[in-house]
Amino acid sequence: MTPGDNGASTPEDDDPFGYLYADGQARGAQPPSGSGGYGYPNAVSRVRSVGERTYGGQQQAPQYGGQTIPQQPGAGGYGQQPTAAYQAPETFPGGAPTTRQTPPAPARGRGPNTKGLLIGAIAVVAAVVIGISVAMLNGNGDKNKANGASTTPTQSTSASPSPSSxxxxxxxxxxxxxxxxxxxxxxxxxxxxxxxxxxxxxxxxxxxxxxxxxxxxxxxxxxxxxxxxxxxxxxxxxxxxxxxxxxxxxxxxxxxxxxxxxxxxxxxxxxxxxxxxxxxxxxxxxxxxxxxxxxxxxxxxxxxxxxxxxxxxxxxxx
Known part of the structure; x- marks a missing residue:
C-alpha cells in the first residue's frame, strides 16, 4: 500500500467511528442506523445488535458490502448448519458402557472346617454311648452283688486305682x-x-x-x-x-x-x-x-x- 487515502474499499480500512471525524464524514460515513449498520457506504457490517444472532436455530445469512453471502453447508463460521443436539458418549459405537459394571466379588477365605466339626460331633456321640454302656454294666454288677450270684472274684473297672498311695x-x-x-x-x-x-x-x-x-x-x-x-x-x-x-x-x-x-x-x-x-x-x-x-x-x-x-x-x- 502507498501513502494516501485509498478510501474504504477494504475491510481493514473501514473505520466504524469514521462518522465522528471530518474526513470520515467527507467520505460519507454515517452513524449507526436502526438496522445495525454504520461506517462508510458499502462497508463491512461488523457490529450486530444484542440478541440479533441466534444459536441452535436458523441463522440469517451475513451480508458483506450490502450483498448476501450464501451459506456453505458444513463450513465453519457463517453459513454453518445448526449444531446437532448433544449425544452421550455411550450412544456411539465403542463408547462408554451404558450400564454400571459390578466389580467381581472378592475371593472368600477358606470356609469352616465342616469335616473337623463332623468328626468332633461323632466323637462326642461315641463318648456318650460308651458312658451309658459303662453305667449299664455297673448297674448289672451291683444287681449281681446284691443277689450273691457269685463267690469267684472278677476284675472290675467300677473303682479306679489311685495313681499313687x-x-x-x-x-x-x-x-x-x-x-x-x-x-x-x-x-x-x-x-x-x-x-x-x-x-x-x-x-x-x-x-x-x-x-x-x-x-x-x-x-x-x-x-x-x-x-x-x-x-x-x-x-x-x-x-x-x-x-x-x-x-x-x-x-x-x-x-x-x-x-x-x-x-x-x-x-x-x-x-x-x-x-x-x-x-x-x-x-x-x-x-x-x-x-x-x-x-x-x-x-x-x-x-x-x-x-x-x-x-x-x-x-x-x-
Whole structure:
C-alpha cells in the first residue's frame, strides 16, 4: 500500500467511528442506523445488535458490502448448519458402557472346617454311648452283688486305682492304715467288690494279683523315728495258701509274705477266706515305701483289702 487515502474499499480500512471525524464524514460515513449498520457506504457490517444472532436455530445469512453471502453447508463460521443436539458418549459405537459394571466379588477365605466339626460331633456321640454302656454294666454288677450270684472274684473297672498311695501318721502318733482303693496298682492288679467279706471301705479289694509282675505300693509319710515296725496285710485265699514278695524302700525281703488259709475256707471259697498276716520290717524316720508284689516262685492266688503298720515287732496287731 502507498501513502494516501485509498478510501474504504477494504475491510481493514473501514473505520466504524469514521462518522465522528471530518474526513470520515467527507467520505460519507454515517452513524449507526436502526438496522445495525454504520461506517462508510458499502462497508463491512461488523457490529450486530444484542440478541440479533441466534444459536441452535436458523441463522440469517451475513451480508458483506450490502450483498448476501450464501451459506456453505458444513463450513465453519457463517453459513454453518445448526449444531446437532448433544449425544452421550455411550450412544456411539465403542463408547462408554451404558450400564454400571459390578466389580467381581472378592475371593472368600477358606470356609469352616465342616469335616473337623463332623468328626468332633461323632466323637462326642461315641463318648456318650460308651458312658451309658459303662453305667449299664455297673448297674448289672451291683444287681449281681446284691443277689450273691457269685463267690469267684472278677476284675472290675467300677473303682479306679489311685495313681499313687500316700498315708501320714496322725497328730496323735497313731500309725496309718490304708484301704485297697487307695493303693497304687501295677502289673494287671485292679479293684473289685463282688466277693463279700472285705474289711476295706465299700467292700473293695485288689484282684488280678495272681500274675507275675502284679503289685500294690503304699507310701507312708511322717514315720516318727527309725526302727522296728510290723506291716500287716488283710487278704483272702480260696482254701489254699499263697505267698508274695515284700519290698521296703527298694530292698526286697528274704522272707516272703505268708498268706496261709488261716480261715480254713473250703476250696474256691473266697468269701470265707478273709484273714490277715504280718511281717517285720525296718523303717526310716520320715517317708517310706512299702511294696507287695507277685514275683517268680510266689503263689499269688489271693485277694488284698487293707495294709497297716504297728510299732515294733509284734506277734499280733489289732
Amino acid at each position: 500316700t498315708s501320714s501318721v496322725s497328730a496323735s502318733g497313731e500309725l496309718p492304715k490304708i484301704d485297697a482303693k487307695a493303693l497304687r496298682l501295677d502289673g494287671g492288679a485292679t479293684l473289685a467288690s463282688d466277693v463279700k467279706g472285705a474289711n476295706a471301705d465299700g467292700g473293695t479289694y485288689v484282684t488280678g494279683f495272681n500274675t507275675v509282675g502284679a503289685s500294690v505300693t503304699w507310701t507312708v509319710n511322717g514315720i516318727p523315728a527309725s526302727g522296728k515296725y510290723s506291716v500287716y496285710v488283710g487278704y483272702s485265699v480260696p482254701g489254699k495258701d499263697a505267698t508274695a514278695t515284700l519290698t521296703v524302700n527298694g530292698m526286697a525281703s528274704n522272707t516272703p509274705v505268708g498268706m496261709q488259709n488261716y480261715a480254713h475256707a473250703a476250696s474256691g471259697d473266697y468269701t470265707k477266706g478273709w484273714t490277715r498276716t504280718y511281717n517285720y520290717v525296718q523303717l526310716n524316720k520320715g517317708t517310706n515305701t512299702i511294696k507287695l508284689s507277685c514275683e517268680q516262685g510266689n503263689q499269688c492266688d489271693a485277694l488284698l483289702d487293707q495294709m497297716w503298720l504297728v510299732k515294733g515287732w509284734v506277734k499280733s496287731g489289732g
